[in-house]
Amino acid sequence: MLKLFRKVKKQLIAEKKFSNYLIYAIGEIFLVVIGILIALAIDNANDNRIKREKEQVYLKGLKEEFDISKIKLEELIKVNRKSYEAAQEIVLLMDKKSFPSEEKFSQLFATAFNYDIFFNPNNSLLNEMINSGSLKDISNDTLRIRLTNWISTIDDIANQEKMLGEERNNTVNIFRSEGYSIRTLLDNTGMSKEVGIPNNQNPVSNLGALESLAFENNILLFIITSQSTETEHYAPLMMSLNSILETINNELEQ
Template identity: 25%
Template sequence: METGKTGKYLKYAIGEIILVVIGILIALQINNWNENRKQSIREASVLEELKQGLESNRSILEKRKLQFKEFQTKSKKLIEHLEAKRSYHDSLDQYFYVPTGNYSFGISYATFENLKSQGLDIISNKDLRLNLVKLYEEDYWLLKDQETKVANAFTNTTLPFTRQHFKLLNGPTYKPNNYNNILENVEFLNILYESNYLAELYFRQCVKVSEATSNVIEKIKNELKE
């Protein structure tokens, strides 16, 4: 009789233990599911922010692309005019402005810096993570580095020359103090050639980096759909 009671007790105890273990496993599974869900929501929020930031950067690059194309066209026309020793006309004033134009790209890094502060591992897709790092830390960094170099050249060369030889009119126009001096000035011609080169180079880079930005945006969109 005692043996029978002991057997029943053991079966009951084992059953209780199994139920407790099952309960713990279910609780852990629910907890993991909740954590994964929270992680997915967090990742989706970060991806949406990145997408918006990249779309803004792409829009800026497209605007800059048109601007650099305009700089390229105007600087080329002005070079041809000066090298042909043609006479002055006030329509030229809008062309004299080109070397002092905005040669920056205006890229924003805010969303990527926010991502880095939280940890890149928030993004579960490794390929997307690598694409983002390449875009921001290689492609965008190159643009930023060139911005700095051009800004230094502008401060040390272009700006002092412009202040000495031109008068700023209303709007983006410069009137030469003495056109004949400008006509014979090799330094200004060199500045124009450099401006033309930069405008052409920056135009090509805008095209390239804008395409790279679009590719990453599409990858983010695909990730958000999943």
């Protein structure tokens, strides 16, 4: 094609047909521009393909992280609910003035207060993307915003969990300050054997705690904080997590 244009060019110059030469020159410029545009289009297509492949790698990694985080959160919600339901059962026993066996009370107490409630999501890849500026490689604006908000939401959750931990400690500390026996709790839940301590031959009863106003006040605050953690923090967090996963899955299917 270029050889043909050059041949025509020479012929027009030799024949001194200026108007025809001008048309030829414009055509030649047009051809060069088209060539440049085609080259740019091919280059852009390659860049977009590379970016899309990189984005897909990120999306697959994020999906794996959030799938694991969802499993963790589901389990944590179950544990938290089990804890405050056991605490509720203790309060009901206090209301009925019908004391359970020492073993039953110990089991309820252990179920309510043995577990630290702390959500530890898998955010390694997400943190790396944010720190390296790679979050910009996520083309979906909505997903990018949700991923950014996820980190700040996790910080809020941690603050709530800290409050819950304080309420748990306040309740357990009643046993330290009012003369009740941690040893009895350990013996009746089988934890003494786990830590290599023999059962106490003269156990101290903890049932008196069921008549303690201080214990009741602390356990009620624990229940309120536990339920608030579930309804006002974990439930919205689960909704956010599901939205992120849904968007990621949609992007992976494209």
